[in-house]
Amino acid sequence: MGSLGGGVAGGSGGAGGKVGLPALDVARAFPQATPASLFPPAVSDYYQFDDLLTDEEMALRKKVRGIMEKRNGTHYG
Numbered sequence: 001m002g003s004l005g006g007g008v009a010g011g012s013g014g015a016g017g018k019v020g021l022p023a024l025d026v027a028r029a030f031p032q033a034t035p036a037s038l039f040p041p042a043v044s045d046y047y048q049f050d051d052l053l054t055d056e057e058m059a060l061r062k063k064v065r066g067i068m069e070k071r072n073g074t075h076y077g
Contacts, residue, residue: 050058 053061
């Protein structure tokens with residue numbers, strides 16, 4: 001069909017997508033990009049659920065979040 005050859009769309013089906021080109025390293029191409037796990041935590045309580053929790057419930061939520069952040073390496077808002 002086209003002049004590029006190959007039966008698979010996007011090239012030879014190799015890792016780079018085009019014949020002879022390496023796969024794109026996104027971290028090198030866009031060094032300003034930040035992984036989602038590094039964004040600051042959301043401090044919004046739009047529905048004001050915090051006002052409904054007792055001190056004990058807030059302490060428990062904080063403890064569970066800490067455990068999950070250690071385990072998964074991400075922030076849970």
